Amino acid sequence: MSATRRSPLLSVWLLLGYTFLYAPIVILIIFSFNESKLVTVWAGFSTKWYWELFQDRQMLTAAWLSLRLALMSATAAAALGVLAGLVMARFGRFRGHNLFAGMITAPLVMPEVITGLSMLLLFVSMEKVIGWPDGRGLLTLWIAHVTFCAAFVAVVITSRLREMDESIEEAAMDLGAPPFKVFTAITLPIIMPAVAAGWLLAFTLSLDDLVISSFVAGPGATTLPMKVFSSVRLGASPKINALATIVVLFVSLCAVGAGILMFRTERQRKFEIQAAMRDTD
Amino acid sequence: MHIINFDRAGGRSPAMGAPYESTRNNARIRGGRGFRAKKFDAITAVDNVDLNIKKGEVFALLGASGCGKTTLLRLLAGFEIPTDGQIVIDGEDMQSIQPYNRPVNMMFQSYALFPHMNVSKNIAFGLKQDRVPRAKIKQRVDELLELVHMKELFNRFPHQLSGGQRQRVALARSLAKSPKLLLLDEPMAALDKKLREQMQLEVVNIIESVGVTCVMVTHDQEEAMTMATRIGVMHDGKLLQTGTPHKVYEYPNCRRTAEFIGTVNTFSGTVIENSADHVIIDAPELNREIYVDHGISGSVGTDIWVAVRPEKMTIDTTPPSGEYNHARGVVEEIAYVGGLSIYHVKTQSGMIIRVTLANVDRLAEGRITWDDEVYLSWQPGAAVVLTW
Numbered sequence: 326m327s328a329t330r331r332s333p334l335l336s337v338w339l340l341l342g343y344t345f346l347y348a349p350i351v352i353l354i355i356f357s358f359n360e361s362k363l364v365t366v367w368a369g370f371s372t373k374w375y376w377e378l379f380q381d382r383q384m385l386t387a388a389w390l391s392l393r394l395a396l397m398s399a400t401a402a403a404a405l406g407v408l409a410g411l412v413m414a415r416f417g418r419f420r421g422h423n424l425f426a427g428m429i430t431a432p433l434v435m436p437e438v439i440t441g442l443s444m445l446l447l448f449v450s451m452e453k454v455i456g457w458p459d460g461r462g463l464l465t466l467w468i469a470h471v472t473f474c475a476a477f478v479a480v481v482i483t484s485r486l487r488e489m490d491e492s493i494e495e496a497a498m499d500l501g502a503p504p505f506k507v508f509t510a511i512t513l514p515i516i517m518p519a520v521a522a523g524w525l526l527a528f529t530l531s532l533d534d535l536v537i538s539s540f541v542a543g544p545g546a547t548t549l550p551m552k553v554f555s556s557v558r559l560g561a562s563p564k565i566n567a568l569a570t571i572v573v574l575f576v577s578l579c580a581v582g583a584g585i586l587m588f589r590t591e592r593q594r595k596f597e598i599q600a601a602m603r604d605t606d
Numbered sequence: 607m608h609i610i611n612f613d614r615a616g617g618r619s620p621a622m623g624a625p626y627e628s629t630r631n632n633a634r635i636r637g638g639r640g641f642r643a644k645k646f647d648a649i650t651a652v653d654n655v656d657l658n659i660k661k662g663e664v665f666a667l668l669g670a671s672g673c674g675k676t677t678l679l680r681l682l683a684g685f686e687i688p689t690d691g692q693i694v695i696d697g698e699d700m701q702s703i704q705p706y707n708r709p710v711n712m713m714f715q716s717y718a719l720f721p722h723m724n725v726s727k728n729i730a731f732g733l734k735q736d737r738v739p740r741a742k743i744k745q746r747v748d749e750l751l752e753l754v755h756m757k758e759l760f761n762r763f764p765h766q767l768s769g770g771q772r773q774r775v776a777l778a779r780s781l782a783k784s785p786k787l788l789l790l791d792e793p794m795a796a797l798d799k800k801l802r803e804q805m806q807l808e809v810v811n812i813i814e815s816v817g818v819t820c821v822m823v824t825h826d827q828e829e830a831m832t833m834a835t836r837i838g839v840m841h842d843g844k845l846l847q848t849g850t851p852h853k854v855y856e857y858p859n860c861r862r863t864a865e866f867i868g869t870v871n872t873f874s875g876t877v878i879e880n881s882a883d884h885v886i887i888d889a890p891e892l893n894r895e896i897y898v899d900h901g902i903s904g905s906v907g908t909d910i911w912v913a914v915r916p917e918k919m920t921i922d923t924t925p926p927s928g929e930y931n932h933a934r935g936v937v938e939e940i941a942y943v944g945g946l947s948i949y950h951v952k953t954q955s956g957m958i959i960r961v962t963l964a965n966v967d968r969l970a971e972g973r974i975t976w977d978d979e980v981y982l983s984w985q986p987g988a989a990v991v992l993t994w
Contacts, residue, residue, distance in 0.1 A: 490716055490718060492714040492715070492716055492718040493718045493719075493720060493721075495683075495685055495705075495712075495714070495718065496712070496714055496718035496719075496720075496779075497720070497731065498685075498705050498706050499683055499685075499705055499706070499710070499711055499712050499780075500706075500711065500731050500732030500735060500779070500780075500782075500783065501706050501707075501732050501735035501736055501783070502706055502731075502735050503704075503706050506735070510731075511720060514722045515720075515721060515722060594765060597763075597765065597766045598765055598766070600766070601762075601765075601766045601767050601768050601771070602768060
């Protein structure tokens with residue numbers, strides 16, 4: 326171990342920081358097991374809100390819709406994001422490169438209210454002029470989510486492609502692979518981790534989007550965040566705490582699982598590299 | 607006009623072990639065809655290059671970074687499109703041929719191995735693109751693994767290999783399709799010095815056993831001289847001189863080549879006597895005249911330079927006899943590098959002349975040392991007259 330002397334104050338600061346970040350979540354989890362109907366008053370341990378949650382058909386429908394929407398949006402956004410990333414990182418400096426790059430990333434900084442409102446206006450006027458999309462529902466939600474999710478994926482993919490050694494692609498072409506084959510056989514497998522990361526990012530963004538969804542959703546299509554928000558407005562129910570606990574549990578399981586997997590492969594890789602260095606030639 | 611040219615003698619170069627000697631001896635330069643160069647916006651990266659590569663030779667493009675040698679290589683591979691001129695390989699014009707259809711394979715500076723494929727799959731990649739039957743691919747991959755001594759490591763991934771091993775795989779991969787032309791981009795740049803010297807000879811042996819025509823790019827003159835049968839010295843996108851390593855070193859055709867290949871002492875001077883068998887040059891930096899034992903094309907009164915390699919000078923404490931080719935000075939610096947000692951001698955005119963001496967004896971007693979007054983001299987045949 327290194328002998329750097331750390332001030333004990335540093336640990337205190339660290340602890341305070343983590344408390345600031347995670348105390349609300351911990352309190353939320355604790356209160357999801359509250360017996361009382363009142364969210365803020367503790368009345369003994371109980372799992373009854375979990376049972377109530379699973380009885381709530383509306384909540385379950387909304388959750389199922391959100392899940393489907395997130396899967397579809399993430400997949401479409403990943404495909405579009407990869408294309409946009411390729412154009413930005415591999416097509417050199419074509420005319421309008423900067424404009425394209427700016428416009429791809431604009432949704433990242435655009436206020437959601439504006440995106441949502443403009444989407445709504447677009448859909449309404451399109452329906453008037455060409456009769457499509459017919460009303461608002463899953464389709465309009467999907468289009469809107471893909472629009473802003475693709476921007477995030479494009480950023481992730483672009484940076485991955487920029488740091489990738491371009492001569493690997495040139496080598497494939499040199500060995501007789503036409504451009505499309507180079508993409509499918511070489512580029513895509515190499516950037517796959519970034520595509521997966523972009524997909525996950527898009528998935529979570531779509532899953533918890535409230536503002537844009539509220540604009541473009543129709544009466545028949547209520548996403549989980551919209552449902553939660555509307556029910557909280559009528560008064561916070563401990564049911565929401567239970568739902569939040571399940572979401573937090575699910576997310577942290579995914580994160581921890583992915584972390585362990587990555588740590589293992591990285592350790593294996595380091596070990597192999599060291600082994601290769603030892604039996605050098 | 608920008609020109610490169612390829613010799614078109616004989617058929618395509620055969621695969622490993624097959625006879626190639628006959629075509630190799632017959633290969634000769636066929637000039638004439640125009641070529642093209644690459645213009646980066648305002649800068650011309652490769653300018654007016656006219657070059658013939660002979661079948662079966664290892665040709666090294668040598669130059670400082672940014673001289674256009676890599677651009678030239680990428681033009682051959684098809685990654686850059688020339689604005690003017692022509693590239694002909696084995697009689698075939700490459701103008702409209704895409705990189706993936708050219709009979710050219712390249713070994714990249716970074717080796718560019720496919721990180722998600724093992725050694726065998728890396729080598730097989732090119733053959734797969736040509737839809738070679740699976741059994742044939744396997745046979746060819748085994749052959750190549752044998753050739754580069756990587757048989758045991760066939761299922762390793764690139765990150766599990768050391769630098770030298772990666773290079774072997776990259777070489778095998780670029781030889782797999784038996785290209786008519788093999789391109790090596792700074793082949794040793796990623797290796798440390800010891801390994802570099804070993805791999806230089808090994809790579810050359812492999813290339814020669816296969817008999818493939820090879821163009822390599824390097825900024826390391828030792829590497830070029832070790833590996834290549836011919837060298838082309840490039841500067842600012844122009845090809846200054848081509849020739850065997852010996853010729854380029856001993857008979858440079860201009861100051862840049864002389865100074866880039868090895869070290870050299872150049873004295874500026876004026877021709878005062880020029881006849882068929884000798885030239886006498888007045889060199890004000892030496893306070894003495896220089897006698898060179900061959901005639902030159904310039905007339906009396908022309909300003910020229912005389913280049914003398916440091917190892918062709920002798921250093922002594924007693925004044926040499928004879929009227930020409932010596933200089934007097936004081937030892938200012940001695941660099942001992944093991945096998946050699948490099949003396950920096952300052953003449954009265956303030957010029958520093960470098961002289962190298964082989965350290966034949968182990969004891970340094972009685973040697974010339976700092977601040978000694980010494981005399982430098984050289985044979986009439988040791989100097990080269992340069993006109994530009």
